[in-house]
Amino acid sequence: MSLVDDTSSIERTALVSQAEPRDFIALLKPRVMSLVIFTALTGLVVAPGGLHPVLAAISLLCIAVGAGASGALNMWYDADIDALMARTAKRPIPAGRVAPGEALAFGLVLSVLSVLVLGLVANWLAAGLLAFTIFFYAVVYTMWLKRWTPQNIVIGGAAGAFPPMIGWAAVTGSVxxxxxxxxxxxxxxxxxxxxxxxxxxxxxxxxxxxxxxxxxxxxxxxxxxxxxxxxxxxxxxxxxxxxxxxxxxxxxxxxxxxxxxxxxxxxxxxxxxxxxxxxxxxxxxxxxxxxxxxxxxxxxxxxxxxxxxx
Amino acid sequence: MVDHPTEAGIVLTPEEKRRQRQRNLAIAFALAGLCVLFWVITIVKGAAILQRPM
The missing domain is CATH 1.20.120 (Four Helix Bundle (Hemerythrin (Met), subunit A))
Known part of the structure; x- marks a missing residue:
């Protein structure tokens, strides 16, 4: 008989990760990410001037990963209310497949990595805008506005609106x-x-x-x-x-x-x-x-x- | 550790071992991808890698 038999399922979930790679991909909110990629690509392409295609692709990847990271941080903080809504109850954290700490670490690591790489590849204005976007979505919207005011998505919507501006800034270095x-x-x-x-x-x-x-x-x-x-x-x-x-x-x-x-x-x-x-x-x-x-x-x-x- | 059930600790079920292996592989691929990414950036930017305009 193993010790597992003496451990409740809740304690076990906390001790042994039940996550699969696809759960971490789900933390990135792929559907939201696809819209971010698309609008950021438009900003990149429409901007005057040019960026090496490989660097442009990496910049786009950074913007996408940064947006995904903010999604992971959002799911970490909102796990309690996600569990109460039918639309979100099956997300990895409320479903018990990913521990909150795993999601937090995942989101933070990807946030830092995406901002630093974008700064190296494009410029630090674009990286700063990406950092601000992640902060705005994870802290201003998720932690503050969402549970406080019915204007939550009016102000918080700015986070979703930044990607084309970041794409533009990656090419031109300006707003x-x-x-x-x-x-x-x-x-x-x-x-x-x-x-x-x-x-x-x-x-x-x-x-x-x-x-x-x-x-x-x-x-x-x-x-x-x-x-x-x-x-x-x-x-x-x-x-x-x-x-x-x-x-x-x-x-x-x-x-x-x-x-x-x-x-x-x-x-x-x-x-x-x-x-x-x-x-x-x-x-x-x-x-x-x-x-x-x-x-x-x-x-x-x-x-x-x-x-x-x- | 997990192969010796007589020792203290949690014994992973076969399903948990499979998931752990998948996570390990995903981390390995991600690290390899990062290495390729930094290599490509260095090749494309060349000496300009040190120039970071605002």
Missing amino acids: SIESIVLFLIIFIWTPPHFWALALIKSEDYARAGVPMLPVVCGEDETRRQILLYTLVLAPVGMAPWFLSFAGLAYGLTSLVGGLGMLWLAVDIYRRREGAPARKAAGRMFAFSILYLFALFAVLLVEQGVVARIF
């Missing part, structure tokens, strides 16, 4: 109006995107005690805020065209996409009860992802591929 506009597009896109999700998952958030807008201020106020932010988002989404660092294809895409977002925001505002209301929120959530993807994809192709060939 310019163009990179600030790319930042603003994601920054203003974040509230309507997450509030649409929060309308669907408000019971989850309420159970976990996370003060999301629908939980604190009600669903009607959330619908009003979604509409207001979308009214700002539509013209901001077109700003690259107005400022002439994007062409006609981007202009048309942002116009059609912006009108689509506005139509869905009005739909959310009007449908307030039952299944139609949930469907409207679901449509807004899904379309907002498509909208952001389309804006950055067109910008990437138009400025990164077409403009360099012709």
